[in-house]
Amino acid sequence: MSDAKAILKENLWSNNPIFMQVLGICSALAVTNLLVNTMIMTIGVVFVMAMTNLTVALIKGFMPRKVRMMVQTLIIAFYVIIVDLLLRAYLPDISRALGPYVGLIITNCIIMGRAEAFAQSNPPLISMWDGATSGFGYMAVLLTIAFFRELLGFGTLFGIQVLPDAFVPWTIMVTAPSAFFFLGIIIWIGKTIMNREGAAA
Amino acid sequence: MNAAPMLNPFALFFASIFTSNILLANFLGMCSFISISKDMKSSNGLGLAVTVVLTITTALNWVILNYVLIPLNVEYLRYIVFIIAIAAVVQMLEMIIDRVSTTLYMNLGIFLPLITVNCAILGVSLFMEIRNYTFLQSVIYGLGSGLGWWLAIMALSAIRKKTDKAPVPAGLKGPGITVITIGFMAMAFIGFSGMLAVQ
Numbered sequence: 001m002s003d004a005k006a007i008l009k010e011n012l013w014s015n016n017p018i019f020m021q022v023l024g025i026c027s028a029l030a031v032t033n034l035l036v037n038t039m040i041m042t043i044g045v046v047f048v049m050a051m052t053n054l055t056v057a058l059i060k061g062f063m064p065r066k067v068r069m070m071v072q073t074l075i076i077a078f079y080v081i082i083v084d085l086l087l088r089a090y091l092p093d094i095s096r097a098l099g100p101y102v103g104l105i106i107t108n109c110i111i112m113g114r115a116e117a118f119a120q121s122n123p124p125l126i127s128m129w130d131g132a133t134s135g136f137g138y139m140a141v142l143l144t145i146a147f148f149r150e151l152l153g154f155g156t157l158f159g160i161q162v163l164p165d166a167f168v169p170w171t172i173m174v175t176a177p178s179a180f181f182f183l184g185i186i187i188w189i190g191k192t193i194m195n196r197e198g199a200a201a
Numbered sequence: 202m203n204a205a206p207m208l209n210p211f212a213l214f215f216a217s218i219f220t221s222n223i224l225l226a227n228f229l230g231m232c233s234f235i236s237i238s239k240d241m242k243s244s245n246g247l248g249l250a251v252t253v254v255l256t257i258t259t260a261l262n263w264v265i266l267n268y269v270l271i272p273l274n275v276e277y278l279r280y281i282v283f284i285i286a287i288a289a290v291v292q293m294l295e296m297i298i299d300r301v302s303t304t305l306y307m308n309l310g311i312f313l314p315l316i317t318v319n320c321a322i323l324g325v326s327l328f329m330e331i332r333n334y335t336f337l338q339s340v341i342y343g344l345g346s347g348l349g350w351w352l353a354i355m356a357l358s359a360i361r362k363k364t365d366k367a368p369v370p371a372g373l374k375g376p377g378i379t380v381i382t383i384g385f386m387a388m389a390f391i392g393f394s395g396m397l398a399v400q
Contacts, residue, residue: 029228070288077281085277100327103280107320109232175391176226180384184377192372 004129011133012140016190017110029145029179030101035158038146040094044083044102046135049111051079053131056119072115073106080105110134145182149173210341217345223321224353225387227328230321234354235379239365243312244358245351250312252347254294255325258287259343262326263336283326291316321350356386 011017031041055075056063063071084102087095095102105111114134119127150156153173155163172178223229230251237243262283270276295313298306316322325346329339360382369378 025228025231029231073284073288074281077284081277081280084280099331100324103327104229104320104324106280106284107323172388175387176228177384177387177391179228180380180387184373184379184381184384187377187380188370188373190372191374191377192370195371 003126007126007130008133011130012137014194016137016141017113017134025183029176029183031098032142032146032179032182033149033153033174034097035143035146035150037094037097038142040087040091041098041101042135042139042142044080044087045105045108045111045138046132048076048079048083048105049114049131049135050128051131052076052111052115053119054124054128056115057122057124057127060120068120069112072112076111076115077106110138141186144186145179148182149178153178210337213338214341214345217342218349218352219390219393222349222353222387222390223325223346224350225383225390227324229324230319230350233315233319234350234357234383235376237312237315238354238358238361238379241355241358241362244354247312247315248347248351248354250316251319251321251350252344254287254291254313254316255322255347255350256340256343257294258283258290258322259325259329260336260340261286261290263329263334263339266330267336279330280323283323287316287322287326321346353386353390357383360386 031037052072052075056072080103083105084095087098087102111131114131118130122130147157150158150173151163152170155161155167155169170178217223221227224231224234233247237247265282265286266276266279270279270282291313298313325343329342334342357379361379364378364382367378373381
């Protein structure tokens with residue numbers, strides 16, 4: 001079980017897909033202006049990642065090495081289609097707001113990265129855990145960005161008004177640049193703490 | 202976003218380069234953008250490759266979508282079909298370039314495998330589908346987005362040449378300062394949005 005714990009810590013913090021590896025930010029930043037959208041999107045990513053890692057770990061014995069990239073892409077696409085159909089059926093509004101970004105989970109480099117780096121050489125269950133925890137690490141960073149963007153951009157959290165009416169929303173928080181600024185700041189904080197830890201050890 | 206935009210092709214072309222820059226407004230193609238922009242020469246090569254592939258795949262995916270997927274009523278397969286089409290185009294381009302010219306292959310070919318996983322390529326095809334573009338609009342949108350991406354990566358790699366030597370805090374070095382620089386570029390590009398928009 002200590003293995004599972006080590007993986008959790010590594011994927012949430014010391015090897016966090018976003019601020020340590022700077023991967024998979026393509027499809028991510030666009031959805032962080034509202035917490036609800038971010039939540040749904042990252043739950044989708046966690047699901048796709050866990051299932052992809054599980055599937056890859058299960059069938060790695062039968063997969064010819066030469067075509068494994070293509071096979072992995074198809075596995076990812078398969079799960080993304082499931083997520084997309086579910087969203088369309090049960091949450092049509094959010095599905096419309098997310099637009100093409102659900103489909104873009106396919107090209108999220110983190111998923112392919114974890115499948116390559118972990119699932120190819122580990123048993124199924126622990127691979128699934130690795131996928132899920134990487135997803136959580138991704139979720140944590142995105143929710144942090146979304147929290148500030150929605151709070152300052154709309155004065156709301158999860159659509160509920162929290163700041164008084166006197167607060168003037170910052171228009172820039174709704175537009176693209178703020179996502180980059182927040183991501184930069186989060187990378188900065190993460191790396192600084194990491195450097196301190198490294199220096200102390 | 203669901204209604205077909207009645208944009209004239211010229212406006213669409215410039216909108217997709219500047220105001221709706223695929224990278225700075227829609228965040229697509231970031232992974233290779235951050236890692237490759239360290240080096241100006243590679244940025245140029247990748248920018249050219251992205252532009253070529255984007256134009257071809259957007260047109261191809263439009264044909265596939267409207268003449269195969271919609272008549273057969275299997276639109277939900279589009280993710281898989283689009284990504285396979287993109288991988289096939291990239292593979293074919295690589296073989297053709299290899300045959301035609303060695304220098305071009307050395308400059309362009311090495312970037313082609315990177316492109317299959319570039320979110321911008323799939324993203325443009327998906328935007329094309331959501332916005333119900335016509336064939337002409339799709340080609341122009343693909344070309345414009347590619348040029349916009351190329352412009353953005355060249356600009357960023359030029360800026361990075363300076364920031365690499367600047368005394369930034371240790372934790373901010375590398376990806377941190379790069380992302381913040383991209384933020385400032387995005388602000389600059391938003392400045393064009395009073396002129397035209399494509400949303």
